Amino acid sequence: MECKYVVFMGPAGSGKTTLTATFSDWLSSQGIDNVKVNLDPAVEYLPYDPDIDVRNYVDAREVAKKYSLGPNGALLASMDLLYGKLEDIKKELMEIEGEYVLIDMPGQLELFSFRSTGPLIVDRLSSKNRTAVVFLMDANFTASVENFLSILMLSHSIRIRHYFPQINAISKIDLLSPELLEELLTLKESPELLKEKVIDKGDPKYHDYINSIADFLIEEGIDFIPVSSTTGEGLDELFASIQNLISNLDEIETNL
Amino acid sequence: MECKYVVFMGPAGSGKTTLTATFSDWLSSQGIDNVKVNLDPAVEYLPYDPDIDVRNYVDAREVAKKYSLGPNGALLASMDLLYGKLEDIKKELMEIEGEYVLIDMPGQLELFSFRSTGPLIVDRLSSKNRTAVVFLMDANFTASVENFLSILMLSHSIRIRHYFPQINAISKIDLLSPELLEELLTLKESPELLKEKVIDKGDPKYHDYINSIADFLIEEGIDFIPVSSTTGEGLDELFASIQNLISNLDEIETNL
Secondary structure (H helix, E strand, O other), X not given: OOOEEEEEEOOOOOOHHHHHHHHHHHHHHOOOOEEEEEOOOOOOOOOOOOOEEHHHOOOHHHHHHHOOOOHHHHHHHHHHHHHHOXXXXXXXXXXXXXXXXXXXXXXXXHHHXXXXXXXXXXXXXXXXXXXXXXXXEEHHHHOOHHHXXXXXXXXXXXXXXXXXXXXXXXXXXXXXXXXXXXXXXXXXXXXXXXXXXXXXXXXXXXXXXXXXXXXXXXXXOOOOEEOOOOOOOOHHHHHHHXXXXXXXXXXHHHHO | OOOEEEEEEOOOOOOHHHHHHHHHHHXXXXXXXXXXXXXXXXXXXXXXXXXXXXXXXXXXXXXXXXOXXXXXXXXXXXXXXXXXXXXXXXXXXXXXXXXXXXXXXXXXXXXXXXOOHHHHHHHHHOOHHHEEEEEEXXXXXXXXXXXXXXXXXXXXXXXXXXXXXXXXXXXXXXXXOHHHXXXXXXXXXXXXXXXXXXXXHOOHHHHHHHHHHHHHHHHHOOOOEEOOOOOOOOHHHHHXXXXXXXXXXXXXXXXX
């Protein structure tokens, strides 16, 4: 059986690492073998025991020391060094068995997504037709309509850049008030309600602009899965969605 | 006379710091007083002599040492510490005279744009109706249509998040081949040509999706100023564009 890849992406602090841990536990509780890959050379603490840890190849703290680099330089150099270790990591990955490979991407999205090596790293470690990207957005971004539009636009930007089928997941929903969570869930059922929020809250000077962003996003479909790594809420729905996405890819492939 | 603010934003490596230096020189050569603000606590080398340097308040290298933090933690902590120093920086800024204040944002966009303190920092240091954001994108991103669409979507995401009038500038155009530069300039005149590129090069599986992204971007208007910090090309056009944008804001304000 060929394994499937789930790549957790999202801006710094969106909860990728925590979700990797809880999603892995959830898969195991369902009897599904899974492999956890930490791809962040700069992570200090992991709430899971990685099967593959990029820090065994490149450790950002050591890179900083060895080359006398500041934090910025150390991170950039680490990502470039990681690229050079890709074949070794891939080889290690091939030796481990699991139905699902969970890839926990580096803390900062920008370091790989908007640099040339990033998409190459993801391509090499996963498999084009058996990979789903889970794009994580912090629930705090949903509290204001402008921020929600902004993070949804970022999600599209990442999707085009990486060219993988992508699922949006809203993390940390346990931190939302019951009213905000209710609003969010209503929006999922009736995305056109986003327009009312825009009318309500938009700065008049930016009104037309924000309105057309909202139109575009509604047209594309505002789909997301609310999850919480604390309560476990949404993990079953996330799994179903990943499975659907990957089996659809298989079908497309078979029909070509 | 009240000063005007130009905020240089863009992902890591897009050339913000270099453009701050050359744009400042260009302004000075035109007899226009300008103040240069370095807002990156982690920058190692500056090609200009900053009038205000955030490293005098927060230095990411020292933060890393003092709190024994790795590169990631040091950057995040530095941004949070910077937020605490905002009033002091603002006070220093108020004491310096200049027609234009050039703000060179931290290397990594994500560290402020997609964290809660970021927009607050920009708001506090500039002035809502006298500020233009210059969003920089590396010319290398224009070489493939998918990457160009991706970075344009990122630009929209940032614009909604920060809520400032924004100009796109494409940096490092001296690195483009004459053919690619010609293509880029044609696209500026006739953005609908983007659709042809999408048809030519898009992955068939993603065709509809990429097509609708292109439609949205064309509808919004694909506007950008090609600049080169090496040859000085485009700096006059950038200046004119900033001036236009800010004087339009004045008018809007007067008419309200």
